[in-house]
Amino acid sequence: MRLTIKAIGFTVALLWIITLTLPVSVTLSLLKLAEGKNLGIKEPTFTFTNGNLSLTMPFYINNTGFYDISEAKVQVKICKANIVLAEVSKTLPEIQAGQTVEANCSFTASLEEIFQKDQTLLTEDADLNVNATLHFRVAYLIAFNIASVSATQWGAPFHNLTVYGETYNKTSHVLYFYVSFNNHASLPLEGSVTVSIINSNNETIGATSLNLNVQPGEAFLEHVEVAVNSQKMTNSVLVRLSFANFEISRRLVQP
Amino acid sequence: MNELELQHGFSLQRFASRVARAFLVTAGYAVFWLIVWFLTSMFLAGFPNYNRLFSVLAGGLLFFTFAMVLAEGTIYKHILAIVRAFFLIVYLTYATNGGTLTINLENLTFTVEFVPLLALMVVINLLEVARGLLQAIEFAAKSSKD
Numbered sequence: 001m002r003l004t005i006k007a008i009g010f011t012v013a014l015l016w017i018i019t020l021t022l023p024v025s026v027t028l029s030l031l032k033l034a035e036g037k038n039l040g041i042k043e044p045t046f047t048f049t050n051g052n053l054s055l056t057m058p059f060y061i062n063n064t065g066f067y068d069i070s071e072a073k074v075q076v077k078i079c080k081a082n083i084v085l086a087e088v089s090k091t092l093p094e095i096q097a098g099q100t101v102e103a104n105c106s107f108t109a110s111l112e113e114i115f116q117k118d119q120t121l122l123t124e125d126a127d128l129n130v131n132a133t134l135h136f137r138v139a140y141l142i143a144f145n146i147a148s149v150s151a152t153q154w155g156a157p158f159h160n161l162t163v164y165g166e167t168y169n170k171t172s173h174v175l176y177f178y179v180s181f182n183n184h185a186s187l188p189l190e191g192s193v194t195v196s197i198i199n200s201n202n203e204t205i206g207a208t209s210l211n212l213n214v215q216p217g218e219a220f221l222e223h224v225e226v227a228v229n230s231q232k233m234t235n236s237v238l239v240r241l242s243f244a245n246f247e248i249s250r251r252l253v254q255p
Numbered sequence: 256m257n258e259l260e261l262q263h264g265f266s267l268q269r270f271a272s273r274v275a276r277a278f279l280v281t282a283g284y285a286v287f288w289l290i291v292w293f294l295t296s297m298f299l300a301g302f303p304n305y306n307r308l309f310s311v312l313a314g315g316l317l318f319f320t321f322a323m324v325l326a327e328g329t330i331y332k333h334i335l336a337i338v339r340a341f342f343l344i345v346y347l348t349y350a351t352n353g354g355t356l357t358i359n360l361e362n363l364t365f366t367v368e369f370v371p372l373l374a375l376m377v378v379i380n381l382l383e384v385a386r387g388l389l390q391a392i393e394f395a396a397k398s399s400k401d
Binding site for chain 2: 145
């Protein structure tokens with residue numbers, strides 16, 4: 001029995017040494033990793049294609065620490081009040097001790113999905129919260145989670161969209177009005193906008209197209225003429241602007 | 256020596272020296288915990304309730320040190336070692352919030368998760384319980400022989 005007691009005592013002492021040494025060595029390992037130029041992020045690039053906003057961020061990590069880094073994951077969540085507009089995450093490769101890893105961290109968010117969740121983002125500026133989280137595990141035992149919350153300003157691409165000055169020529173059956181807005185977004189608005197006139201019965205009674213080339217920060221003002229089906233014309237009509245996959249409607253009442 | 260001392264082998268002088276020894280040993284450990292507190296508070300002061308949790312740990316372990324030195328040569332020493340192991344299991348699980356510690360710094364939340372390490376600490380204390388039990392059994396067996 002005495003031998004068993006001694007063996008347990010020895011095991012307990014050994015395990016305490018391991019348990020207490022590990023956090024210290026992990027801290028030293030992380031400090032070693034953080035010093036010098038062992039971590040780096042190269043210039044991020046933003047691209048906008050097919051209604052998707054992409055962010056590509058090349059980075060490198062030279063793991064000079066004592067332990068492998070695993071389960072590395074970056075997560076970005078964009079919220080407006082309590083609505084989650086976009087959530088993207090990227091799992092990074094495992095970085096073994098003494099190894100340098102160069103990789104790309106790419107995030108893609110569909111603007112269509114974002115605008116479906118909150119249509120007002122097309123026409124109204126907003127304060128958004130960006131929750132970024134970095135998770136990684138050192139020595140396969142101790143996990144670290146760093147989360148940051150920052151506020152960012154959203155610039156609406158069709159800010160203050162106004163349809164006004166409507167006149168209807170009953171002889172030529174043409175509806176005239178002005179369309180104006182300011183592009184507060186950081187991306188230029190380029191392409192064709194379809195302007196449709198919809199009557200009270202939800203029927204399209206006329207349509208035309210406008211060419212957009214509005215740079216960030218610029219204002220847009222255009223006098224629009226739409227030939228409409230006079231037989232289906234109603235006192236109140238909707239003006240629907242379709243750009244890419246997005247639609248914005250404004251009600252017009254005939255003078 | 257009075258009748259009680261003769262019957263039970265109880266000596267006031269021996270008890271006083273034992274208490275004095277327990278005080279000395281506890282004082283030594285208290286100095287050690289004070290040094291640990293000075294060293295760790297520099298880095299860990301940001302953790303919520305750090306001072307309170309540290310005082311509970313140091314106070315608890317100092318109490319057990321005092322009681323175990325006082326109970327030296329009796330079965331109570333081994334029972335106290337078992338109780339101390341259970342105290343450490345409960346304390347470590349509670350103080351580390353089940354192995355997940357979080358610090359909030361303005362817009363940054365820093366979380367450290369060390370559940371496997373906590374599990375290892377629980378295993379160590381369970382081994383301490385087993386050792387305490389074996390020592391108590393050995394002590395009881397030895398006493399009955401004598």
